[in-house]
C-alpha cells in the first residue's frame with residue numbers, strides 16, 4: 006500500500022472520510038501527538054489499528070470527537086465533574102473516562118465497561134472528525150513501544166506502507182500525550198499526566214488522585230502504563246541527581262567503551278558540557294515536552310547512547326518526566 010501525506014484541505018478531508026467510512030485507517034495531527042484513526046463504531050476497522058501498531062489487544066483506545074454534543078453517542082451519561090471539566094478544558098489536551106454506551110465495540114475499550122473520550126484542540130483534527138461524521142478511535146500513530154510521532158514524517162517512519170493516508174497538520178504544539186483522567190471513581194483519578202496538570206484540574210473539580218505506575222502483575226487501571234514505551238532505537242539513560250557531574254561521568258565512560266554518546270539537556274545547563282556532543286531539548290519544560298519525541302527520533306539515527314537530563318518532577322515537568330523515564334527503560338542515575 007502506498008502511504009500519501011497530504012495537507013489538510015477540502016479534497017484531502019474528503020479522501021480521509023472515504024477511507025474511514027470504508028473501514029480504513031487515517032493518521033492525523035492533533036495538538037498533542039499524531040493519532041492513528043479508525044471509525045470507532047466499526048469493530049473490524051478498530052481491529053486493524055492494533056495490527057498496524059503491533060499494539061497489545063488489552064490496551065484500550067481513546068475515542069475522539071469533533072463536537073462536544075457527540076459525547077452522548079459514546080458515554081451513558083455525564084456526571085457533574087465531567088461537565089465542569091468539559092466546560093473548562095474541551096477542546097484541549099485532556100481525555101476523560103466515563104461509562105461506555107453499548108454501541109461502542111468491545112475492542113475499542115479492550116473489554117472494559119468504561120471508555121476514554123477526547124476532543125482535540127487542533128482545528129485540522131476536528132475538521133477531519135466532523136467530516137467523517139463518526140467518532141474516531143485513535144491511539145498515537147507510532148509503532149507500539151516507539152516514541153509517539155509529533156510530525157508527519159515521524160508517522161511515515163512507522164506507518165509507511167501500512168496505511169493509505171497521513172493528514173499533515175504540521176508539528177504538534179504540545180508534543181506529549183493528553184492528560185487521562187478517570188471520572189467513574191468517587192475521586193477523579195489521573196491515570197496519565199499531561200500538560201493539563203493535577204493542580205489545574207483540582208481548581209475545577211476539587212480533590213484529584215493520581216495513580217500512575219503499576220507493578221507488572223497487578224490489575225491495571227490504565228493498561229497502557231504497564232508496557233515499555235516511547236523508547237528510541239538506541240540506548241538511553243536519564244540523569245536526575247548531581248546532574249552535570251554524573252552526566253559528564255557517564256559521557257566519558259560511554260566514550261571509553263567506544264560508543265558515541267549525546268547529552269540531551271536544557272538550554273541553561275548546555276554551557277556546562279562544552280566540547281561534548283549535546284542537543285538542546287528546550288529552554289523550559291513546555292518547550293522540552295514539545296521537542297522530546299522528535300528529538301529522540303533524530304538522535305537515535307546519529308548516536309549510540311542518549312544521556313538525558315531529567316525534568317523537574319513538578320507541574321508540566323512531571324508529565325515529561327513520566328515519558329522520559331519510560332524512554333530510558335527506567336535506567337535512572
Ligand code: TXA
Nearest residue numbers: 037039040065066119120121144145182183227228229
Ligand atoms: O494525546 C493523546 O491522548 C493521543 C492523541 C492521538 O489523542 N492519544 C494517545 O492514545 O495517546 P494512546 O492509545 O497512545 O494512549 C491512550 C492511553 C493508554 O494509556 C490507555 O491505556 C488509556 O489511555 N486508556 C484508554 N482507554 C481507557 C479506558 N477505558 N480506561 C483506562 N485507560 C484507558
Ligand code: MG
Nearest residue numbers: 144145153182
Ligand atoms: Mg501511545
